[in-house]
Amino acid sequence: MEQVEVRVSGMTCRECEQRIEKALTRIDGVVRSAADHRAAHVRVMFDPGRASESAIRSCIERAGYTVAP
Numbered sequence: 001m002e003q004v005e006v007r008v009s010g011m012t013c014r015e016c017e018q019r020i021e022k023a024l025t026r027i028d029g030v031v032r033s034a035a036d037h038r039a040a041h042v043r044v045m046f047d048p049g050r051a052s053e054s055a056i057r058s059c060i061e062r063a064g065y066t067v068a069p
Helices: 014-025 053-062
Strands: 002-009 030-036 041-046
Touching (some): 002 053, 014 030, 014 041, 014 053, 041 053
């Protein structure tokens, strides 16, 4: 398992956190995610054999948020 922390802007409340966490559950290989709108980041635990950091970043962007490089 690997863990990545992604800086995300555009989250303003708990509903934003839940939207991102729900979107990430759709990626095969994501084991756990925790979004924090106050700290502006998302932590994701994933199986690198089935998911990638780029897929995680793309998923968050498709949910309507901006991912820092």
